[in-house]
Amino acid sequence: xxxxxxxxxxxxxxxxxxxxxxxxxxxxxxxxxxxxxxxxxxxxxxxxxxxxxxxxxxxxxxxxxxxxxxxxxxxxxxxxxxxxxxxxxxxxxxxxxxxxxxxxxxxxxxxxxxxxxxxxxxxxxxxxxxxxxxxxxxxxxxxxxxxxxxxxxxxxxxxxxxxxxxxxxxxxxxxxxxxxxxxxxxxxxxxxxxxxxxxxxxxxxxxxxxxxxxxxxxxxxxxxxxxxxxxxxxxxxxxxxxxxxxxxxxxxxxxxxxxxxxxxxxxxxxxxxxxxxxxxxxxxxxxxxxxxxxxxxxxxxxxxxxxxxxxxxxxxxxxxxxxxxxxxxxxxxxxxxxxxxxxxxxxxxxxxxxxxxxxxxxxxxxxxxxxxxxxxxxxxxxxxxxxxxxxxxxxxxxxxxxxxxxx
Numbered sequence: 001x002x003x004x005x006x007x008x009x010x011x012x013x014x015x016x017x018x019x020x021x022x023x024x025x026x027x028x029x030x031x032x033x034x035x036x037x038x039x040x041x042x043x044x045x046x047x048x049x050x051x052x053x054x055x056x057x058x059x060x061x062x063x064x065x066x067x068x069x070x071x072x073x074x075x076x077x078x079x080x081x082x083x084x085x086x087x088x089x090x091x092x093x094x095x096x097x098x099x100x101x102x103x104x105x106x107x108x109x110x111x112x113x114x115x116x117x118x119x120x121x122x123x124x125x126x127x128x129x130x131x132x133x134x135x136x137x138x139x140x141x142x143x144x145x146x147x148x149x150x151x152x153x154x155x156x157x158x159x160x161x162x163x164x165x166x167x168x169x170x171x172x173x174x175x176x177x178x179x180x181x182x183x184x185x186x187x188x189x190x191x192x193x194x195x196x197x198x199x200x201x202x203x204x205x206x207x208x209x210x211x212x213x214x215x216x217x218x219x220x221x222x223x224x225x226x227x228x229x230x231x232x233x234x235x236x237x238x239x240x241x242x243x244x245x246x247x248x249x250x251x252x253x254x255x256x257x258x259x260x261x262x263x264x265x266x267x268x269x270x271x272x273x274x275x276x277x278x279x280x281x282x283x284x285x286x287x288x289x290x291x292x293x294x295x296x297x298x299x300x301x302x303x304x305x306x307x308x309x310x311x312x313x314x315x316x317x318x319x320x321x322x323x324x325x326x327x328x329x330x331x332x333x334x335x336x337x338x339x340x341x342x343x344x345x346x347x348x349x350x351x352x353x354x355x356x357x358x359x360x361x362x363x364x365x366x367x368x369x370x371x372x373x374x375x376x377x378x379x380x381x382x383x384x385x386x387x388x389x390x391x392x393x394x395x396x397x398x399x400x401x402x403x404x405x406x407x
Contacts, residue, residue: 001174004253005242005407008084008235009347010077012070012186013334014050014228018077022344023351026359027380031212031333033226039192046199048211049190050228050335063128064141065106066188070231070340071138072145075100075182079146082235083247088147091245095179097150098143099169100186100233101161103339103394105135108191138186150178158394159299159336161185162232162343163402167256169236179241184233184343198227201266205302215336216363217300217307217329218375225301228335232343251350254387254405255286261397268306268393272313278399279317279389286387286403290318293325293403294385295358297349299393300329301336310391311371326383328376332362342392342400349390349404358383 011017014032015025025032033050041047057064058072075098084090109132116124131137136154143152151172155164162185169183189198198204205224207214215226242249259281261274268275283290299310311327318325330348337344352358358381367375390402 002238004170005249006251007247008078008082010074010233013230019347046204047208051190065132067186068141071186074231074233075142078233078235093149096148097178097181098139099165099183100139101155101165102135103158103161106133109133111193157398160392160394160398160400161339163392163400180237185339186231187338187340190229215302217302218371220366220368222302226335228337231340249407252405255282255403257281257401259399266395268309274399275313278401282401282403293387295388296327297390299391308370326374328361349388
């Protein structure tokens with residue numbers, strides 16, 4: 001099968017809207033989390049999030065939901081990095097596809113349209129409501145803008161969405177159905193209904209007095225995740241196609257695995273068997289021994305049960321041999337971007353491979369004794385490694401693991 005390589009990266013985050021800006025802010029230990037100013041949070045028990053603040057929507061996108069705007073912007077950035085200025089002429093568009101998903105879709109559009117329906121009646125609902133709200137429009141609009149006519153799909157698997165998008169896109173290349181794919185995820189969850197829903201679940205941290213310290217993966221004082229938003233996009237292509245067009249290769253997607261917990265709608269399996277299975281599948285797919293993996297970018301959401309369950313699974317997968325294995329959580333600084341999270345984290349892993357550096361896990365002051373890993377506490381870490389895992393899990397028990405390797 002064709003080897004899959006990464007030739008472009010693009011993002012929209014609370015820490016910047018380019019891969020370099022995101023990476024530099026993570027290395028500097030900067031938090032993107034703060035009080036929400038997009039809407040009034042007076043009645044909410046949680047008043048902060050990882051809100052995208054400095055963002056200029058793409059041209060002619062006023063009728064698109066924010067999640068689609070984020071995806072279009074990030075895809076454009078990824079194509080630029082890939083050296084594709086005009087996607088309609090640079091490649092064979094019949095063999096170029098788009099797999100970009102969203103865990104929640106146009107949440108704000110649903111919320112606003114429902115308010116209009118309830119207060120003003122059915123005639124107040126915009127004729128653009130459906131195309132704005134449906135989750136698959138993220139892949140549809142990116143394809144419309146690029147003219148890419150190959151495989152086109154929008155996975156929806158909650159917080160595992162981006163990883164599943166990468167897996168689906170890579171499979172299309174491996175199967176010979178495409179040469180190059182735009183893949184990733186996007187989310188616009190920082191809106192009234194999104195904040196209210198997760199707050200009602202008691203899933204969010206309530207550290208309103210110190211928002212930048214609220215996301216604290218692996219710390220004994222963690223009390224929930226921080227809602228965030230944005231997009232993370234990669235350009236994936238076959239090695240032969242990348243070489244043919246003279247593209248710069250940033251990393252290889254060496255393998256991947258998926259599994260289901262078959263356990264609970266939101267809680268993780270405490271024995272970590274689902275995660276362990278996904279890691280095992282990813283390693284088998286990559287053909288490498290786990291001893292070659294030196295870094296795991298964890299799902300690491302900062303929830304009391306989730307962090308421990310994930311670390312138990314990683315420990316089991318490594319047969320307790322973790323002397324050269326370091327882990328961290330990008331969510332400690334960005335918050336949880338839901339369906340876009342693993343898109344952003346894939347970029348972080350690739351930048352880590354390139355620079356041979358790992359960003360710190362912010363706010364790790366008193367490490368949970370049930371987590372026996374080097375979690376990159378306190379500062380950026382210099383670390384030599386050849387392969388890394390990128391973990392992502394979603395409500396419903398969806399587990400996904402990617403193996404990235406140095407180019």
